Amino acid sequence: MTALANSKTYANAQLDALRAAINARLTELAAGSDYAPRLNAAVAHSLLAPGKRFRPILCVLIAQEFGGSYDAALDAGCAAEMVHTASLILDDLPCMDDADLRRGLPTAHVKFDESTAILGAVALLNRAYGIIAKIEELHPQIKIDLTELLSRAVGSYGLIAGQIADLDNDNMQTDTAHVEQVNALKTGALFDYTILAASKICDLKHQQTESAAEFSRQIGLAFQLLDDLKDRVLSEAQAGKTIDRDIGKATLVALRGEDGAKTTLTQYMAAADRALLAMGVDETSPLRSAIAYQFKMPGGA
């Protein structure tokens, strides 16, 4: 094994260990009361399904890079994962994308029923706010800052606005700028919460926070584009979710073709990396390996 391959293996093992810690914390946080066992089961089904946990990983690795509290970043990141899971449950509903498969498992409304799925999603969003409020390591004002970041990321400047725009997105009469704007809402906003929450936890300086925001913007666009590319090239079994829901929708893949989209992805990734370095992230940082790992395209792309 070469030194480079060895170092990659080590970085991946560290990442697996972090992912295991995140899964353990999510399991603790998902445990609910005895009043609603069916609800708890639905929440656990969706939240604890195999996921890459990229948002909490980012939050924790940024905190580690800049000396912020690990426990605070873990919980702030788990809150993002809960909101992300809530958005997946809602996106998959019959009245939205009507998907049967997610993270390799039946979607919540298929496994349980529609009302339980909806209430489970609402419970996850609600729990996210409760978790932020309870982070012991943070000053109350920082918790309020995180609450405001999350409310903005979910609301009319984020996920919900993006989901409405996405549901309306059924024609090709659009351009790159519009697609990027919708992607920034439906995907980018929760990265903004995650990365700016980590910046608050680390008390980053204004200039570093500006670079963090730019990093977030580029990584969010890259993440959505990678998702659109996977939707095109993977089978349903490989993707672990219902695919082809984007046919007829304006995505960058539809606008530019597969090769053009891959070029754009490379540009987003390069811009994200420049922003990371501007933040002051070390060239050998685990943060950069984690991102490289996350963005490995299946099939070598």
Next chain:
Amino acid sequence: MTALANSKTYANAQLDALRAAINARLTELAAGSDYAPRLNAAVAHSLLAPGKRFRPILCVLIAQEFGGSYDAALDAGCAAEMVHTASLILDDLPCMDDADLRRGLPTAHVKFDESTAILGAVALLNRAYGIIAKIEELHPQIKIDLTELLSRAVGSYGLIAGQIADLDNDNMQTDTAHVEQVNALKTGALFDYTILAASKICDLKHQQTESAAEFSRQIGLAFQLLDDLKDRVLSEAQAGKTIDRDIGKATLVALRGEDGAKTTLTQYMAAADRALLAMGVDETSPLRSAIAYQFKMPGGA
């Protein structure tokens, strides 16, 4: 006009003025971004439909009684109204109570569509947290306390657990204690948030807060029982909402009959009033007139 009738008219006029101020504030708070006009329209349709605004009224009147900030109580109460509206939108969905009429208007999924209704409800819950975070008059720790109170009131100790229990409530093999427990979750929990938030805003002493919690418990039970009674005695047009959704469900009206339920309601109201007096509320307080007004049964009951 007698002195008593004159004083009642004055109290009602004050209450109407407060309700108008609450509606004006809700209108401001409901204004969203330009990204999702359809979502904003759905939120405004449900939130600004004619409502009694009992929760924000309670919050503001408690604050006025005990010298808490009016502006803070107004916003904390509006947050409760938003969560209440969100719960109504979800309860009315086809997969839940499948209701067409609410507050005298078509329900959100009828007026718009199901996905917009669901996203509107989630937007309202999310906005409620954002509003609490932005209350300028409160110390950050008090805002965190309100956030935790709301998260508990919505989550597995509150509205969501109550809604699950209510959906499962399709048999009569139950008793008063179980019905009261479900009512405490589905209705009482949001009163707990409202009344304990007001107590925090006023920095009430421990003993007063205990009395406030007892007041909340009794007024919540009374409110749900009044709702069940109205469901029995009012026409759909009078109630302004789809009724008879509770037929076959175990309510106190079903368990005890109309007369027995009215006796129980009187008992809850008396207990609520004793708790109010124990808090230190004056006999002539507008808070007591507001409650009497809210609990006026149509038809003189």
